[in-house]
Amino acid sequence: MKNPLDSLWGTVICGLILTLILYNIIKFAMQ
Amino acid sequence: MDFIQLGLGRWLHILAGVMWIGLLYYFNFVQVGALKAAAADNTGAGITKHVAPRALFYFRWAAVVTWLAGAMILGKHFLDAFLFLKPAYYPIGVGAWLGTIMLFNVWMLIWPNQKKILGMVSATDAEKNKARRVAFLASRTNTMLSLPLLFFMSASGGIFRTVVFG
Numbered sequence: 462m463k464n465p466l467d468s469l470w471g472t473v474i475c476g477l478i479l480t481l482i483l484y485n486i487i488k489f490a491m492q
Numbered sequence: 493m494d495f496i497q498l499g500l501g502r503w504l505h506i507l508a509g510v511m512w513i514g515l516l517y518y519f520n521f522v523q524v525g526a527l528k529a530a531a532a533d534n535t536g537a538g539i540t541k542h543v544a545p546r547a548l549f550y551f552r553w554a555a556v557v558t559w560l561a562g563a564m565i566l567g568k569h570f571l572d573a574f575l576f577l578k579p580a581y582y583p584i585g586v587g588a589w590l591g592t593i594m595l596f597n598v599w600m601l602i603w604p605n606q607k608k609i610l611g612m613v614s615a616t617d618a619e620k621n622k623a624r625r626v627a628f629l630a631s632r633t634n635t636m637l638s639l640p641l642l643f644f645m646s647a648s649g650g651i652f653r654t655v656v657f658g
Contacts, residue, residue, distance in 0.1 A: 466636065469520065487644075
């Protein structure tokens with residue numbers, strides 16, 4: 462499997478996915 | 493005192509942060525592609541000799557100033573954020589950890605390997621090739637982490653936190 466960080470768009474998409482995951486964890490933890 | 497810590501501190505944090513992340517984006521969105529294109533007609537020497545060392549200087553020191561100013565803003569709430577002791581500090585705690593990981597990447601992975609790549613320290617061709625890969629992936633990792641970092645920074649205070657996290 463190709464490393465998504467080799468591509469600029471792969472890097473941006475990984476960043477967006479990570480943001481979404483962390484956002485949901487923190488939102489849940491703050492309730 | 494609050495004016496210096498929160499007013500000037502936040503201003504400095506943003507100023508240095510713009511320089512740090514701005515140069516990070518320059519490396520990832522501009523320089524990597526430019527060096528690839530320059531390799532085709534052998535015109536990359538100017539970038540590696542004159543541009544990259546200057547950009548790396550401001551990049552790595554802006555990272556330090558950003559982190560220190562961030563720590564200054566947190567002040568007595570430093571541990572509340574880093575150890576996730578109070579829910580109100582959870583969002584900035586995530587930002588603080590991401591920024592700390594990124595600072596580590598700058599000084600422990602990107603800069604030592606860039607010194608080999610740019611010939612500031614001696615290295616064999618094999619060591620340079622390995623250094624290129626490590627520095628590249630650390631830089632891309634920081635670009636990836638900058639997205640949640642900026643999200644949590646901008647959504648961590650006052651009305652923004654209430655709107656975003658409820």
